[in-house]
Amino acid sequence: MLDTSNRTEEIMKSVAIIGGGVAGMEAAARLSKCGHAVTIIERNEQLGGRLNQWHALFPARKPALPLLMSLKQGISDGVNVIINAHITGIEKNEDGFAIMLNKNRVVTANTLLLTTGFDIFEAERKEEYGYGIYDNVITSVDLEQVFRSGKPIQTAGGKTPKRIGFVHCVGSRDEKAGNLHCSKVCCVTAVKQAIEVKEMLPSSEVFLYYMDLRMFGRHFEELYKEAQFKHSIQFIRARLSEAFENPDGSLQIRIEDTLLAKPLKMSLDMLVLMVGIQPPKKAGNILDMLKLERDTDGFVLQEDQYVSPFKTKIPGLYCAGGVTGPKTIEETLTEARAVAAEISEYLGRRRINYAGQEQYVMEL
Amino acid sequence: MINFGYKIQADRQVDYDAGNHRIFDFVRKSEPSIDWCMSCGTCASACTASASTEYSLCRLILNARRGMEDEILKSVYRCRFCGKCINACPRGVNTRNIVYLMQLAVTKISKHEI
Ligand code: SF4
Numbered sequence: 001m002l003d004t005s006n007r008t009e010e011i012m013k014s015v016a017i018i019g020g021g022v023a024g025m026e027a028a029a030r031l032s033k034c035g036h037a038v039t040i041i042e043r044n045e046q047l048g049g050r051l052n053q054w055h056a057l058f059p060a061r062k063p064a065l066p067l068l069m070s071l072k073q074g075i076s077d078g079v080n081v082i083i084n085a086h087i088t089g090i091e092k093n094e095d096g097f098a099i100m101l102n103k104n105r106v107v108t109a110n111t112l113l114l115t116t117g118f119d120i121f122e123a124e125r126k127e128e129y130g131y132g133i134y135d136n137v138i139t140s141v142d143l144e145q146v147f148r149s150g151k152p153i154q155t156a157g158g159k160t161p162k163r164i165g166f167v168h169c170v171g172s173r174d175e176k177a178g179n180l181h182c183s184k185v186c187c188v189t190a191v192k193q194a195i196e197v198k199e200m201l202p203s204s205e206v207f208l209y210y211m212d213l214r215m216f217g218r219h220f221e222e223l224y225k226e227a228q229f230k231h232s233i234q235f236i237r238a239r240l241s242e243a244f245e246n247p248d249g250s251l252q253i254r255i256e257d258t259l260l261a262k263p264l265k266m267s268l269d270m271l272v273l274m275v276g277i278q279p280p281k282k283a284g285n286i287l288d289m290l291k292l293e294r295d296t297d298g299f300v301l302q303e304d305q306y307v308s309p310f311k312t313k314i315p316g317l318y319c320a321g322g323v324t325g326p327k328t329i330e331e332t333l334t335e336a337r338a339v340a341a342e343i344s345e346y347l348g349r350r351r352i353n354y355a356g357q358e359q360y361v362m363e364l
Numbered sequence: 365m366i367n368f369g370y371k372i373q374a375d376r377q378v379d380y381d382a383g384n385h386r387i388f389d390f391v392r393k394s395e396p397s398i399d400w401c402m403s404c405g406t407c408a409s410a411c412t413a414s415a416s417t418e419y420s421l422c423r424l425i426l427n428a429r430r431g432m433e434d435e436i437l438k439s440v441y442r443c444r445f446c447g448k449c450i451n452a453c454p455r456g457v458n459t460r461n462i463v464y465l466m467q468l469a470v471t472k473i474s475k476h477e478i
């Protein structure tokens with residue numbers, strides 16, 4: 001239908017983004033550049049999400065901070081940011097969405113993008129690995145904090161660890177832990193962190209206990225080879241059943257060395273658990289408010305994995321990033337750019353005619 | 365000795381702390397490509413000695429890594445130095461030289477040189 005009768009000015013179309021992490025910030029920057037009014041709604045005090053937890057990023061081991069700065073730069077001009085926001089309700093109406101926040105605030109928007117991210121597996125739940133029980137068992141997230149702090153790596157007793165082990169797939173590929181899926185990023189993170197440990201403590205021995213090494217991404221295999229060749233990091237194909245603490249605070253582990261088909265025991269000074277990515281629980285109530293369906297793995301169900309991966313059943317509601325499954329930062333950024341293009345296209349269709357200009361006004 | 369009709373099973377367990385890693389260290393010093401090994405087993409599947417005996421170069425490298433000298437002694441002399449494994453290895457590990465150096469290390473150990 002050709003419509004020339006409506007002689008109003010173009011009105012700015014609005015997007016609300018829930019979750020100011022990597023996906024949310026990148027999508028916000030792109031949408032803002034396209035001329036849309038963008039509001040980021042962030043639960044925490046600061047933007048950046050998980051990126052705030054990382055010191056250096058795989059595979060090139062670039063520091064995380066410059067990326068964070070560039071994402072912040074991208075939204076510095078014109079994007080409205082609400083921090084410390086708690087969503088109390090979301091309504092869908094004719095124009096789009098009304099998002100109710102604490103302090104009686106309401107954000108209205110024509111489209112809503114969910115970039116609420118993922119949760120990290122709580123290592124305490126694998127009690128047999130001793131996190132929270134043995135002092136020298138830490139998680140990959142804890143280790144990243146040590147790197148960020150610039151402090152030396154030390155055991156709980158203040159000693160320099162001589163032997164450090166990394167356990168892959170903690171809370172991933174483990175149906176008893178409630179997660180059948182592979183978290184995708186922890187294999188390469190383990191290799192990255194092992195190299196970083198070796199660089200800080202060259203005389204230490206570092207072991208990785210893996211079920212499969214999933215070095216799927218570009219330059220990941222090179223990183224693996226570098227770990228082997230440059231740093232003599234040892235890869236033992238095994239899955240830890242249990243860790244024990246020795247009286248001196250060091251650890252004893254027993255694994256099946258599946259390549260030799262023999263049980264193997266060894267002592268370690270420190271054990272790092274590669275905690276996995278799991279479907280959001282904290283942000284779960286937002287998903288519930290919107291009655292979003294979950295996929296079999298607990299992440300948000302995409303309308304179609306290939307054709308419309310960002311769409312949901314609700315028109316105008318999009319999802320991107322970790323909310324639809326484990327993703328690398330690279331993949332998350334790509335998704336953010338793609339979803340921004342898709343939202344722009346969707347909003348473009350709703351454009352009301354310029355006076356005198358002929359434009360199609362399409363049905364929603 | 366009285367035969368009670370049972371025997372004590374040898375411990376199959378790999379005790380990493382008790383292992384002696386001198387053979388691995390000796391090999392690595394002159395043949396650092398041993399660290400490229402990713403235990404894929406292609407060498408063993410190409411190896412003529414592996415076809416008819418318990419020998420496996422892939423496992424030999426692992427046993428050296430774990431410090432299992434007894435296991436190395438059991439099979440290190442089975443290699444015929446034909447070199448098929450070198451062509452097979454996807455990582456470019458200088459496999460034949462590794463076996464050669466392992467044999468050399470065993471000789472040196474017997475002479476108390478390492
Ligand atoms: S990426 Fe690796 S460590 Fe992580 S869940 Fe998958 S296989 Fe396990």
Ligand code: SF4
Nearest residue numbers: 411443444446447449
């Ligand atoms: S050189 Fe030795 S290990 Fe290699 S294929 Fe020949 S017999 Fe097997």
Ligand code: SF4
Nearest residue numbers: 401402404405407453
């Ligand atoms: S083929 Fe090469 S990488 Fe594979 S097990 Fe043999 S030596 Fe190792």
